Amino acid sequence: MTEKYDPKVYQALGITEQDLEPATAEEKASNDQMRPSLSYWKDAFRRFRRNKLAIVMSILLLTIILLAIFGPILSPYTYKGQSADVRQGPSLAHPLGTDKLGRDIFVRLMYGTRISLLVGFVTMILVCLIGITYGAIAAYVGGLCDNLMMRFVDLMMTIPSMLIIILLSVVLRDPLKALIENPSFTALASLGSGLISIFIVLALFNWLGMARSVRGALLMNRTQEYVLASEAMGAKSKWVVVKHLLPNSIGVIIISATGVVPSAIMTESFLSFVGLGVSAPVPSLGSMANDALNGISSYPQNMIYPAVMISLIILCFNVLGDSLRDALDPRMRK
């Protein structure tokens, strides 16, 4: 057995007596250079910022949104104002030329972009309202109610939605027209019955995914101790859901919500393209593409503008959705 302070052992290990002195405050501080602890949101934002493509797409989307808002306001033309200057090429007066009725294509394109973005955002909000409420009720009530509610979602998912969407968007138009002529709904009248029926139809068939993921996230969070603690202190179920469970599922909600936007925009442009969407003369990117189809060999540019715009908008939302999912997924945290 060796002695407690055997210099030979120190020598063999290459340790001098100074190494065993207690560390000074300075040395302690220099050792403390750990990463400051980040909150979930700061961490997510840091990861999002590192994704260059996502930043480029955010800037692009912001530009498109600003153009869509201010383009029609600043331009001297309106989307339905016709003139004798038919089928003109790009010029200073008309940056993208005019169509077969002499309408300024730039203003129509921006107006159509407005419609597309509006469809995306309004559908997203409606889907969040329906999906979160439905999912939260199913998860919190549980039991037979949950089972029935989820079987209903399963059944809805098996219905080929496009067929019903097409039919329903036509059916809803007339009752809606009667409704918005009612003086108490004048705020909605400016949107037009075609657009409102699209909002409703798209929301009706897109909330299923949201309801499922919200329910899943809530069920996962519900088993945690803090919920038990809150319930033990006498919290009502509404409090638990609204104050604890939903805020902790916000990542899942954001991911599903951003997924809804591009698919809603795509469906709207398809409906308008086959002539069942927004009613003329209000331009939608889909109906502009449909109008351009007749003169496509002589005036291909009239097709290219709306086509590129739809694809750009959808691309932006797809990339943003992907990078948000990467940023918000806690498993990606390093």
Place this chain on the structure above:
Amino acid sequence: MLRYALRRFVTSVVTLFLVITITFFLMQLVPGEPMLGENINPEITERLLERYGYDKPLGEQFVNYVTGLFTGEMGYSLVVKSGEPVFEIIAERIPISVELGLIALAIAICLGIPLGVLAAMKHNSLFDRCFIFSASLFVSVPSFIMTIALMLVFGVWLKLLPIAYLDSWQSYLMPVFGMAIYPMCSLARLTRTTMLDVIGQDYIKTARAKGLSTPKIMFKHALRNACIPVVTSLGPQIAGILTGSFVVEKVFAINGIGRFFVNSITARDYPLIMGTTIFYALLLIGCNYLVDLAYGLIDPRIKL
């Protein structure tokens, strides 16, 4: 397995019935009626409505229609060739639509999945980057725009391919690719993601340690696990191809069933709306049924 197949069959039939019911009553709500027109003697309209049975109460019409379906009776179109049986209209035009759809689906699967596997194998290589960039780009282009873009580039500008009708093999290229590119890219992207997940797992390292060749590991060991989410997404993909066909048949002037779907609604052709809906619903629900059964074959761990 058999019990599961039976249970899924029953739910499929219920879904089909639900779709028929919803469509039947929604269709009646579409503003406007059949047989309406200016300068038509109201007596004649009445007699026409009586002949087609539209004077009866809705409930009775529905019961009559559904019982008629069991005997293969789908009514007569009100518009197409003034009174052709709906069944014949559909039967005549199904082959071309189904042919186009199946070729498009085959291309999407046979090109999309291997491309995704390849990109995952060469993760972070130049090929992978180019692939993921172009695939993300293409899944942002709605299929109706892709179809028109193809027509514009190859038909109008380069004049390489015919821009209408189906009479030679070249004329199939554009319609089929117009429908196939979107599902192909989304399948490829999904395959790549799930493959990357699977490749990181231990059993792949084991297979590598045993000295198996890379293609064998990828296609035999990894793909089998990776393709479960891919198979799940096939159902929606098929639905997407079908909606693509509405536009493709319009753009390329193909005499298929797709264009009737939208046209019959605008023409208030009740029997044809029902006929095309039933046909599409049958096709989609049937495909979903097959996809669900395929799980058990792909992954023996899933107890059906």
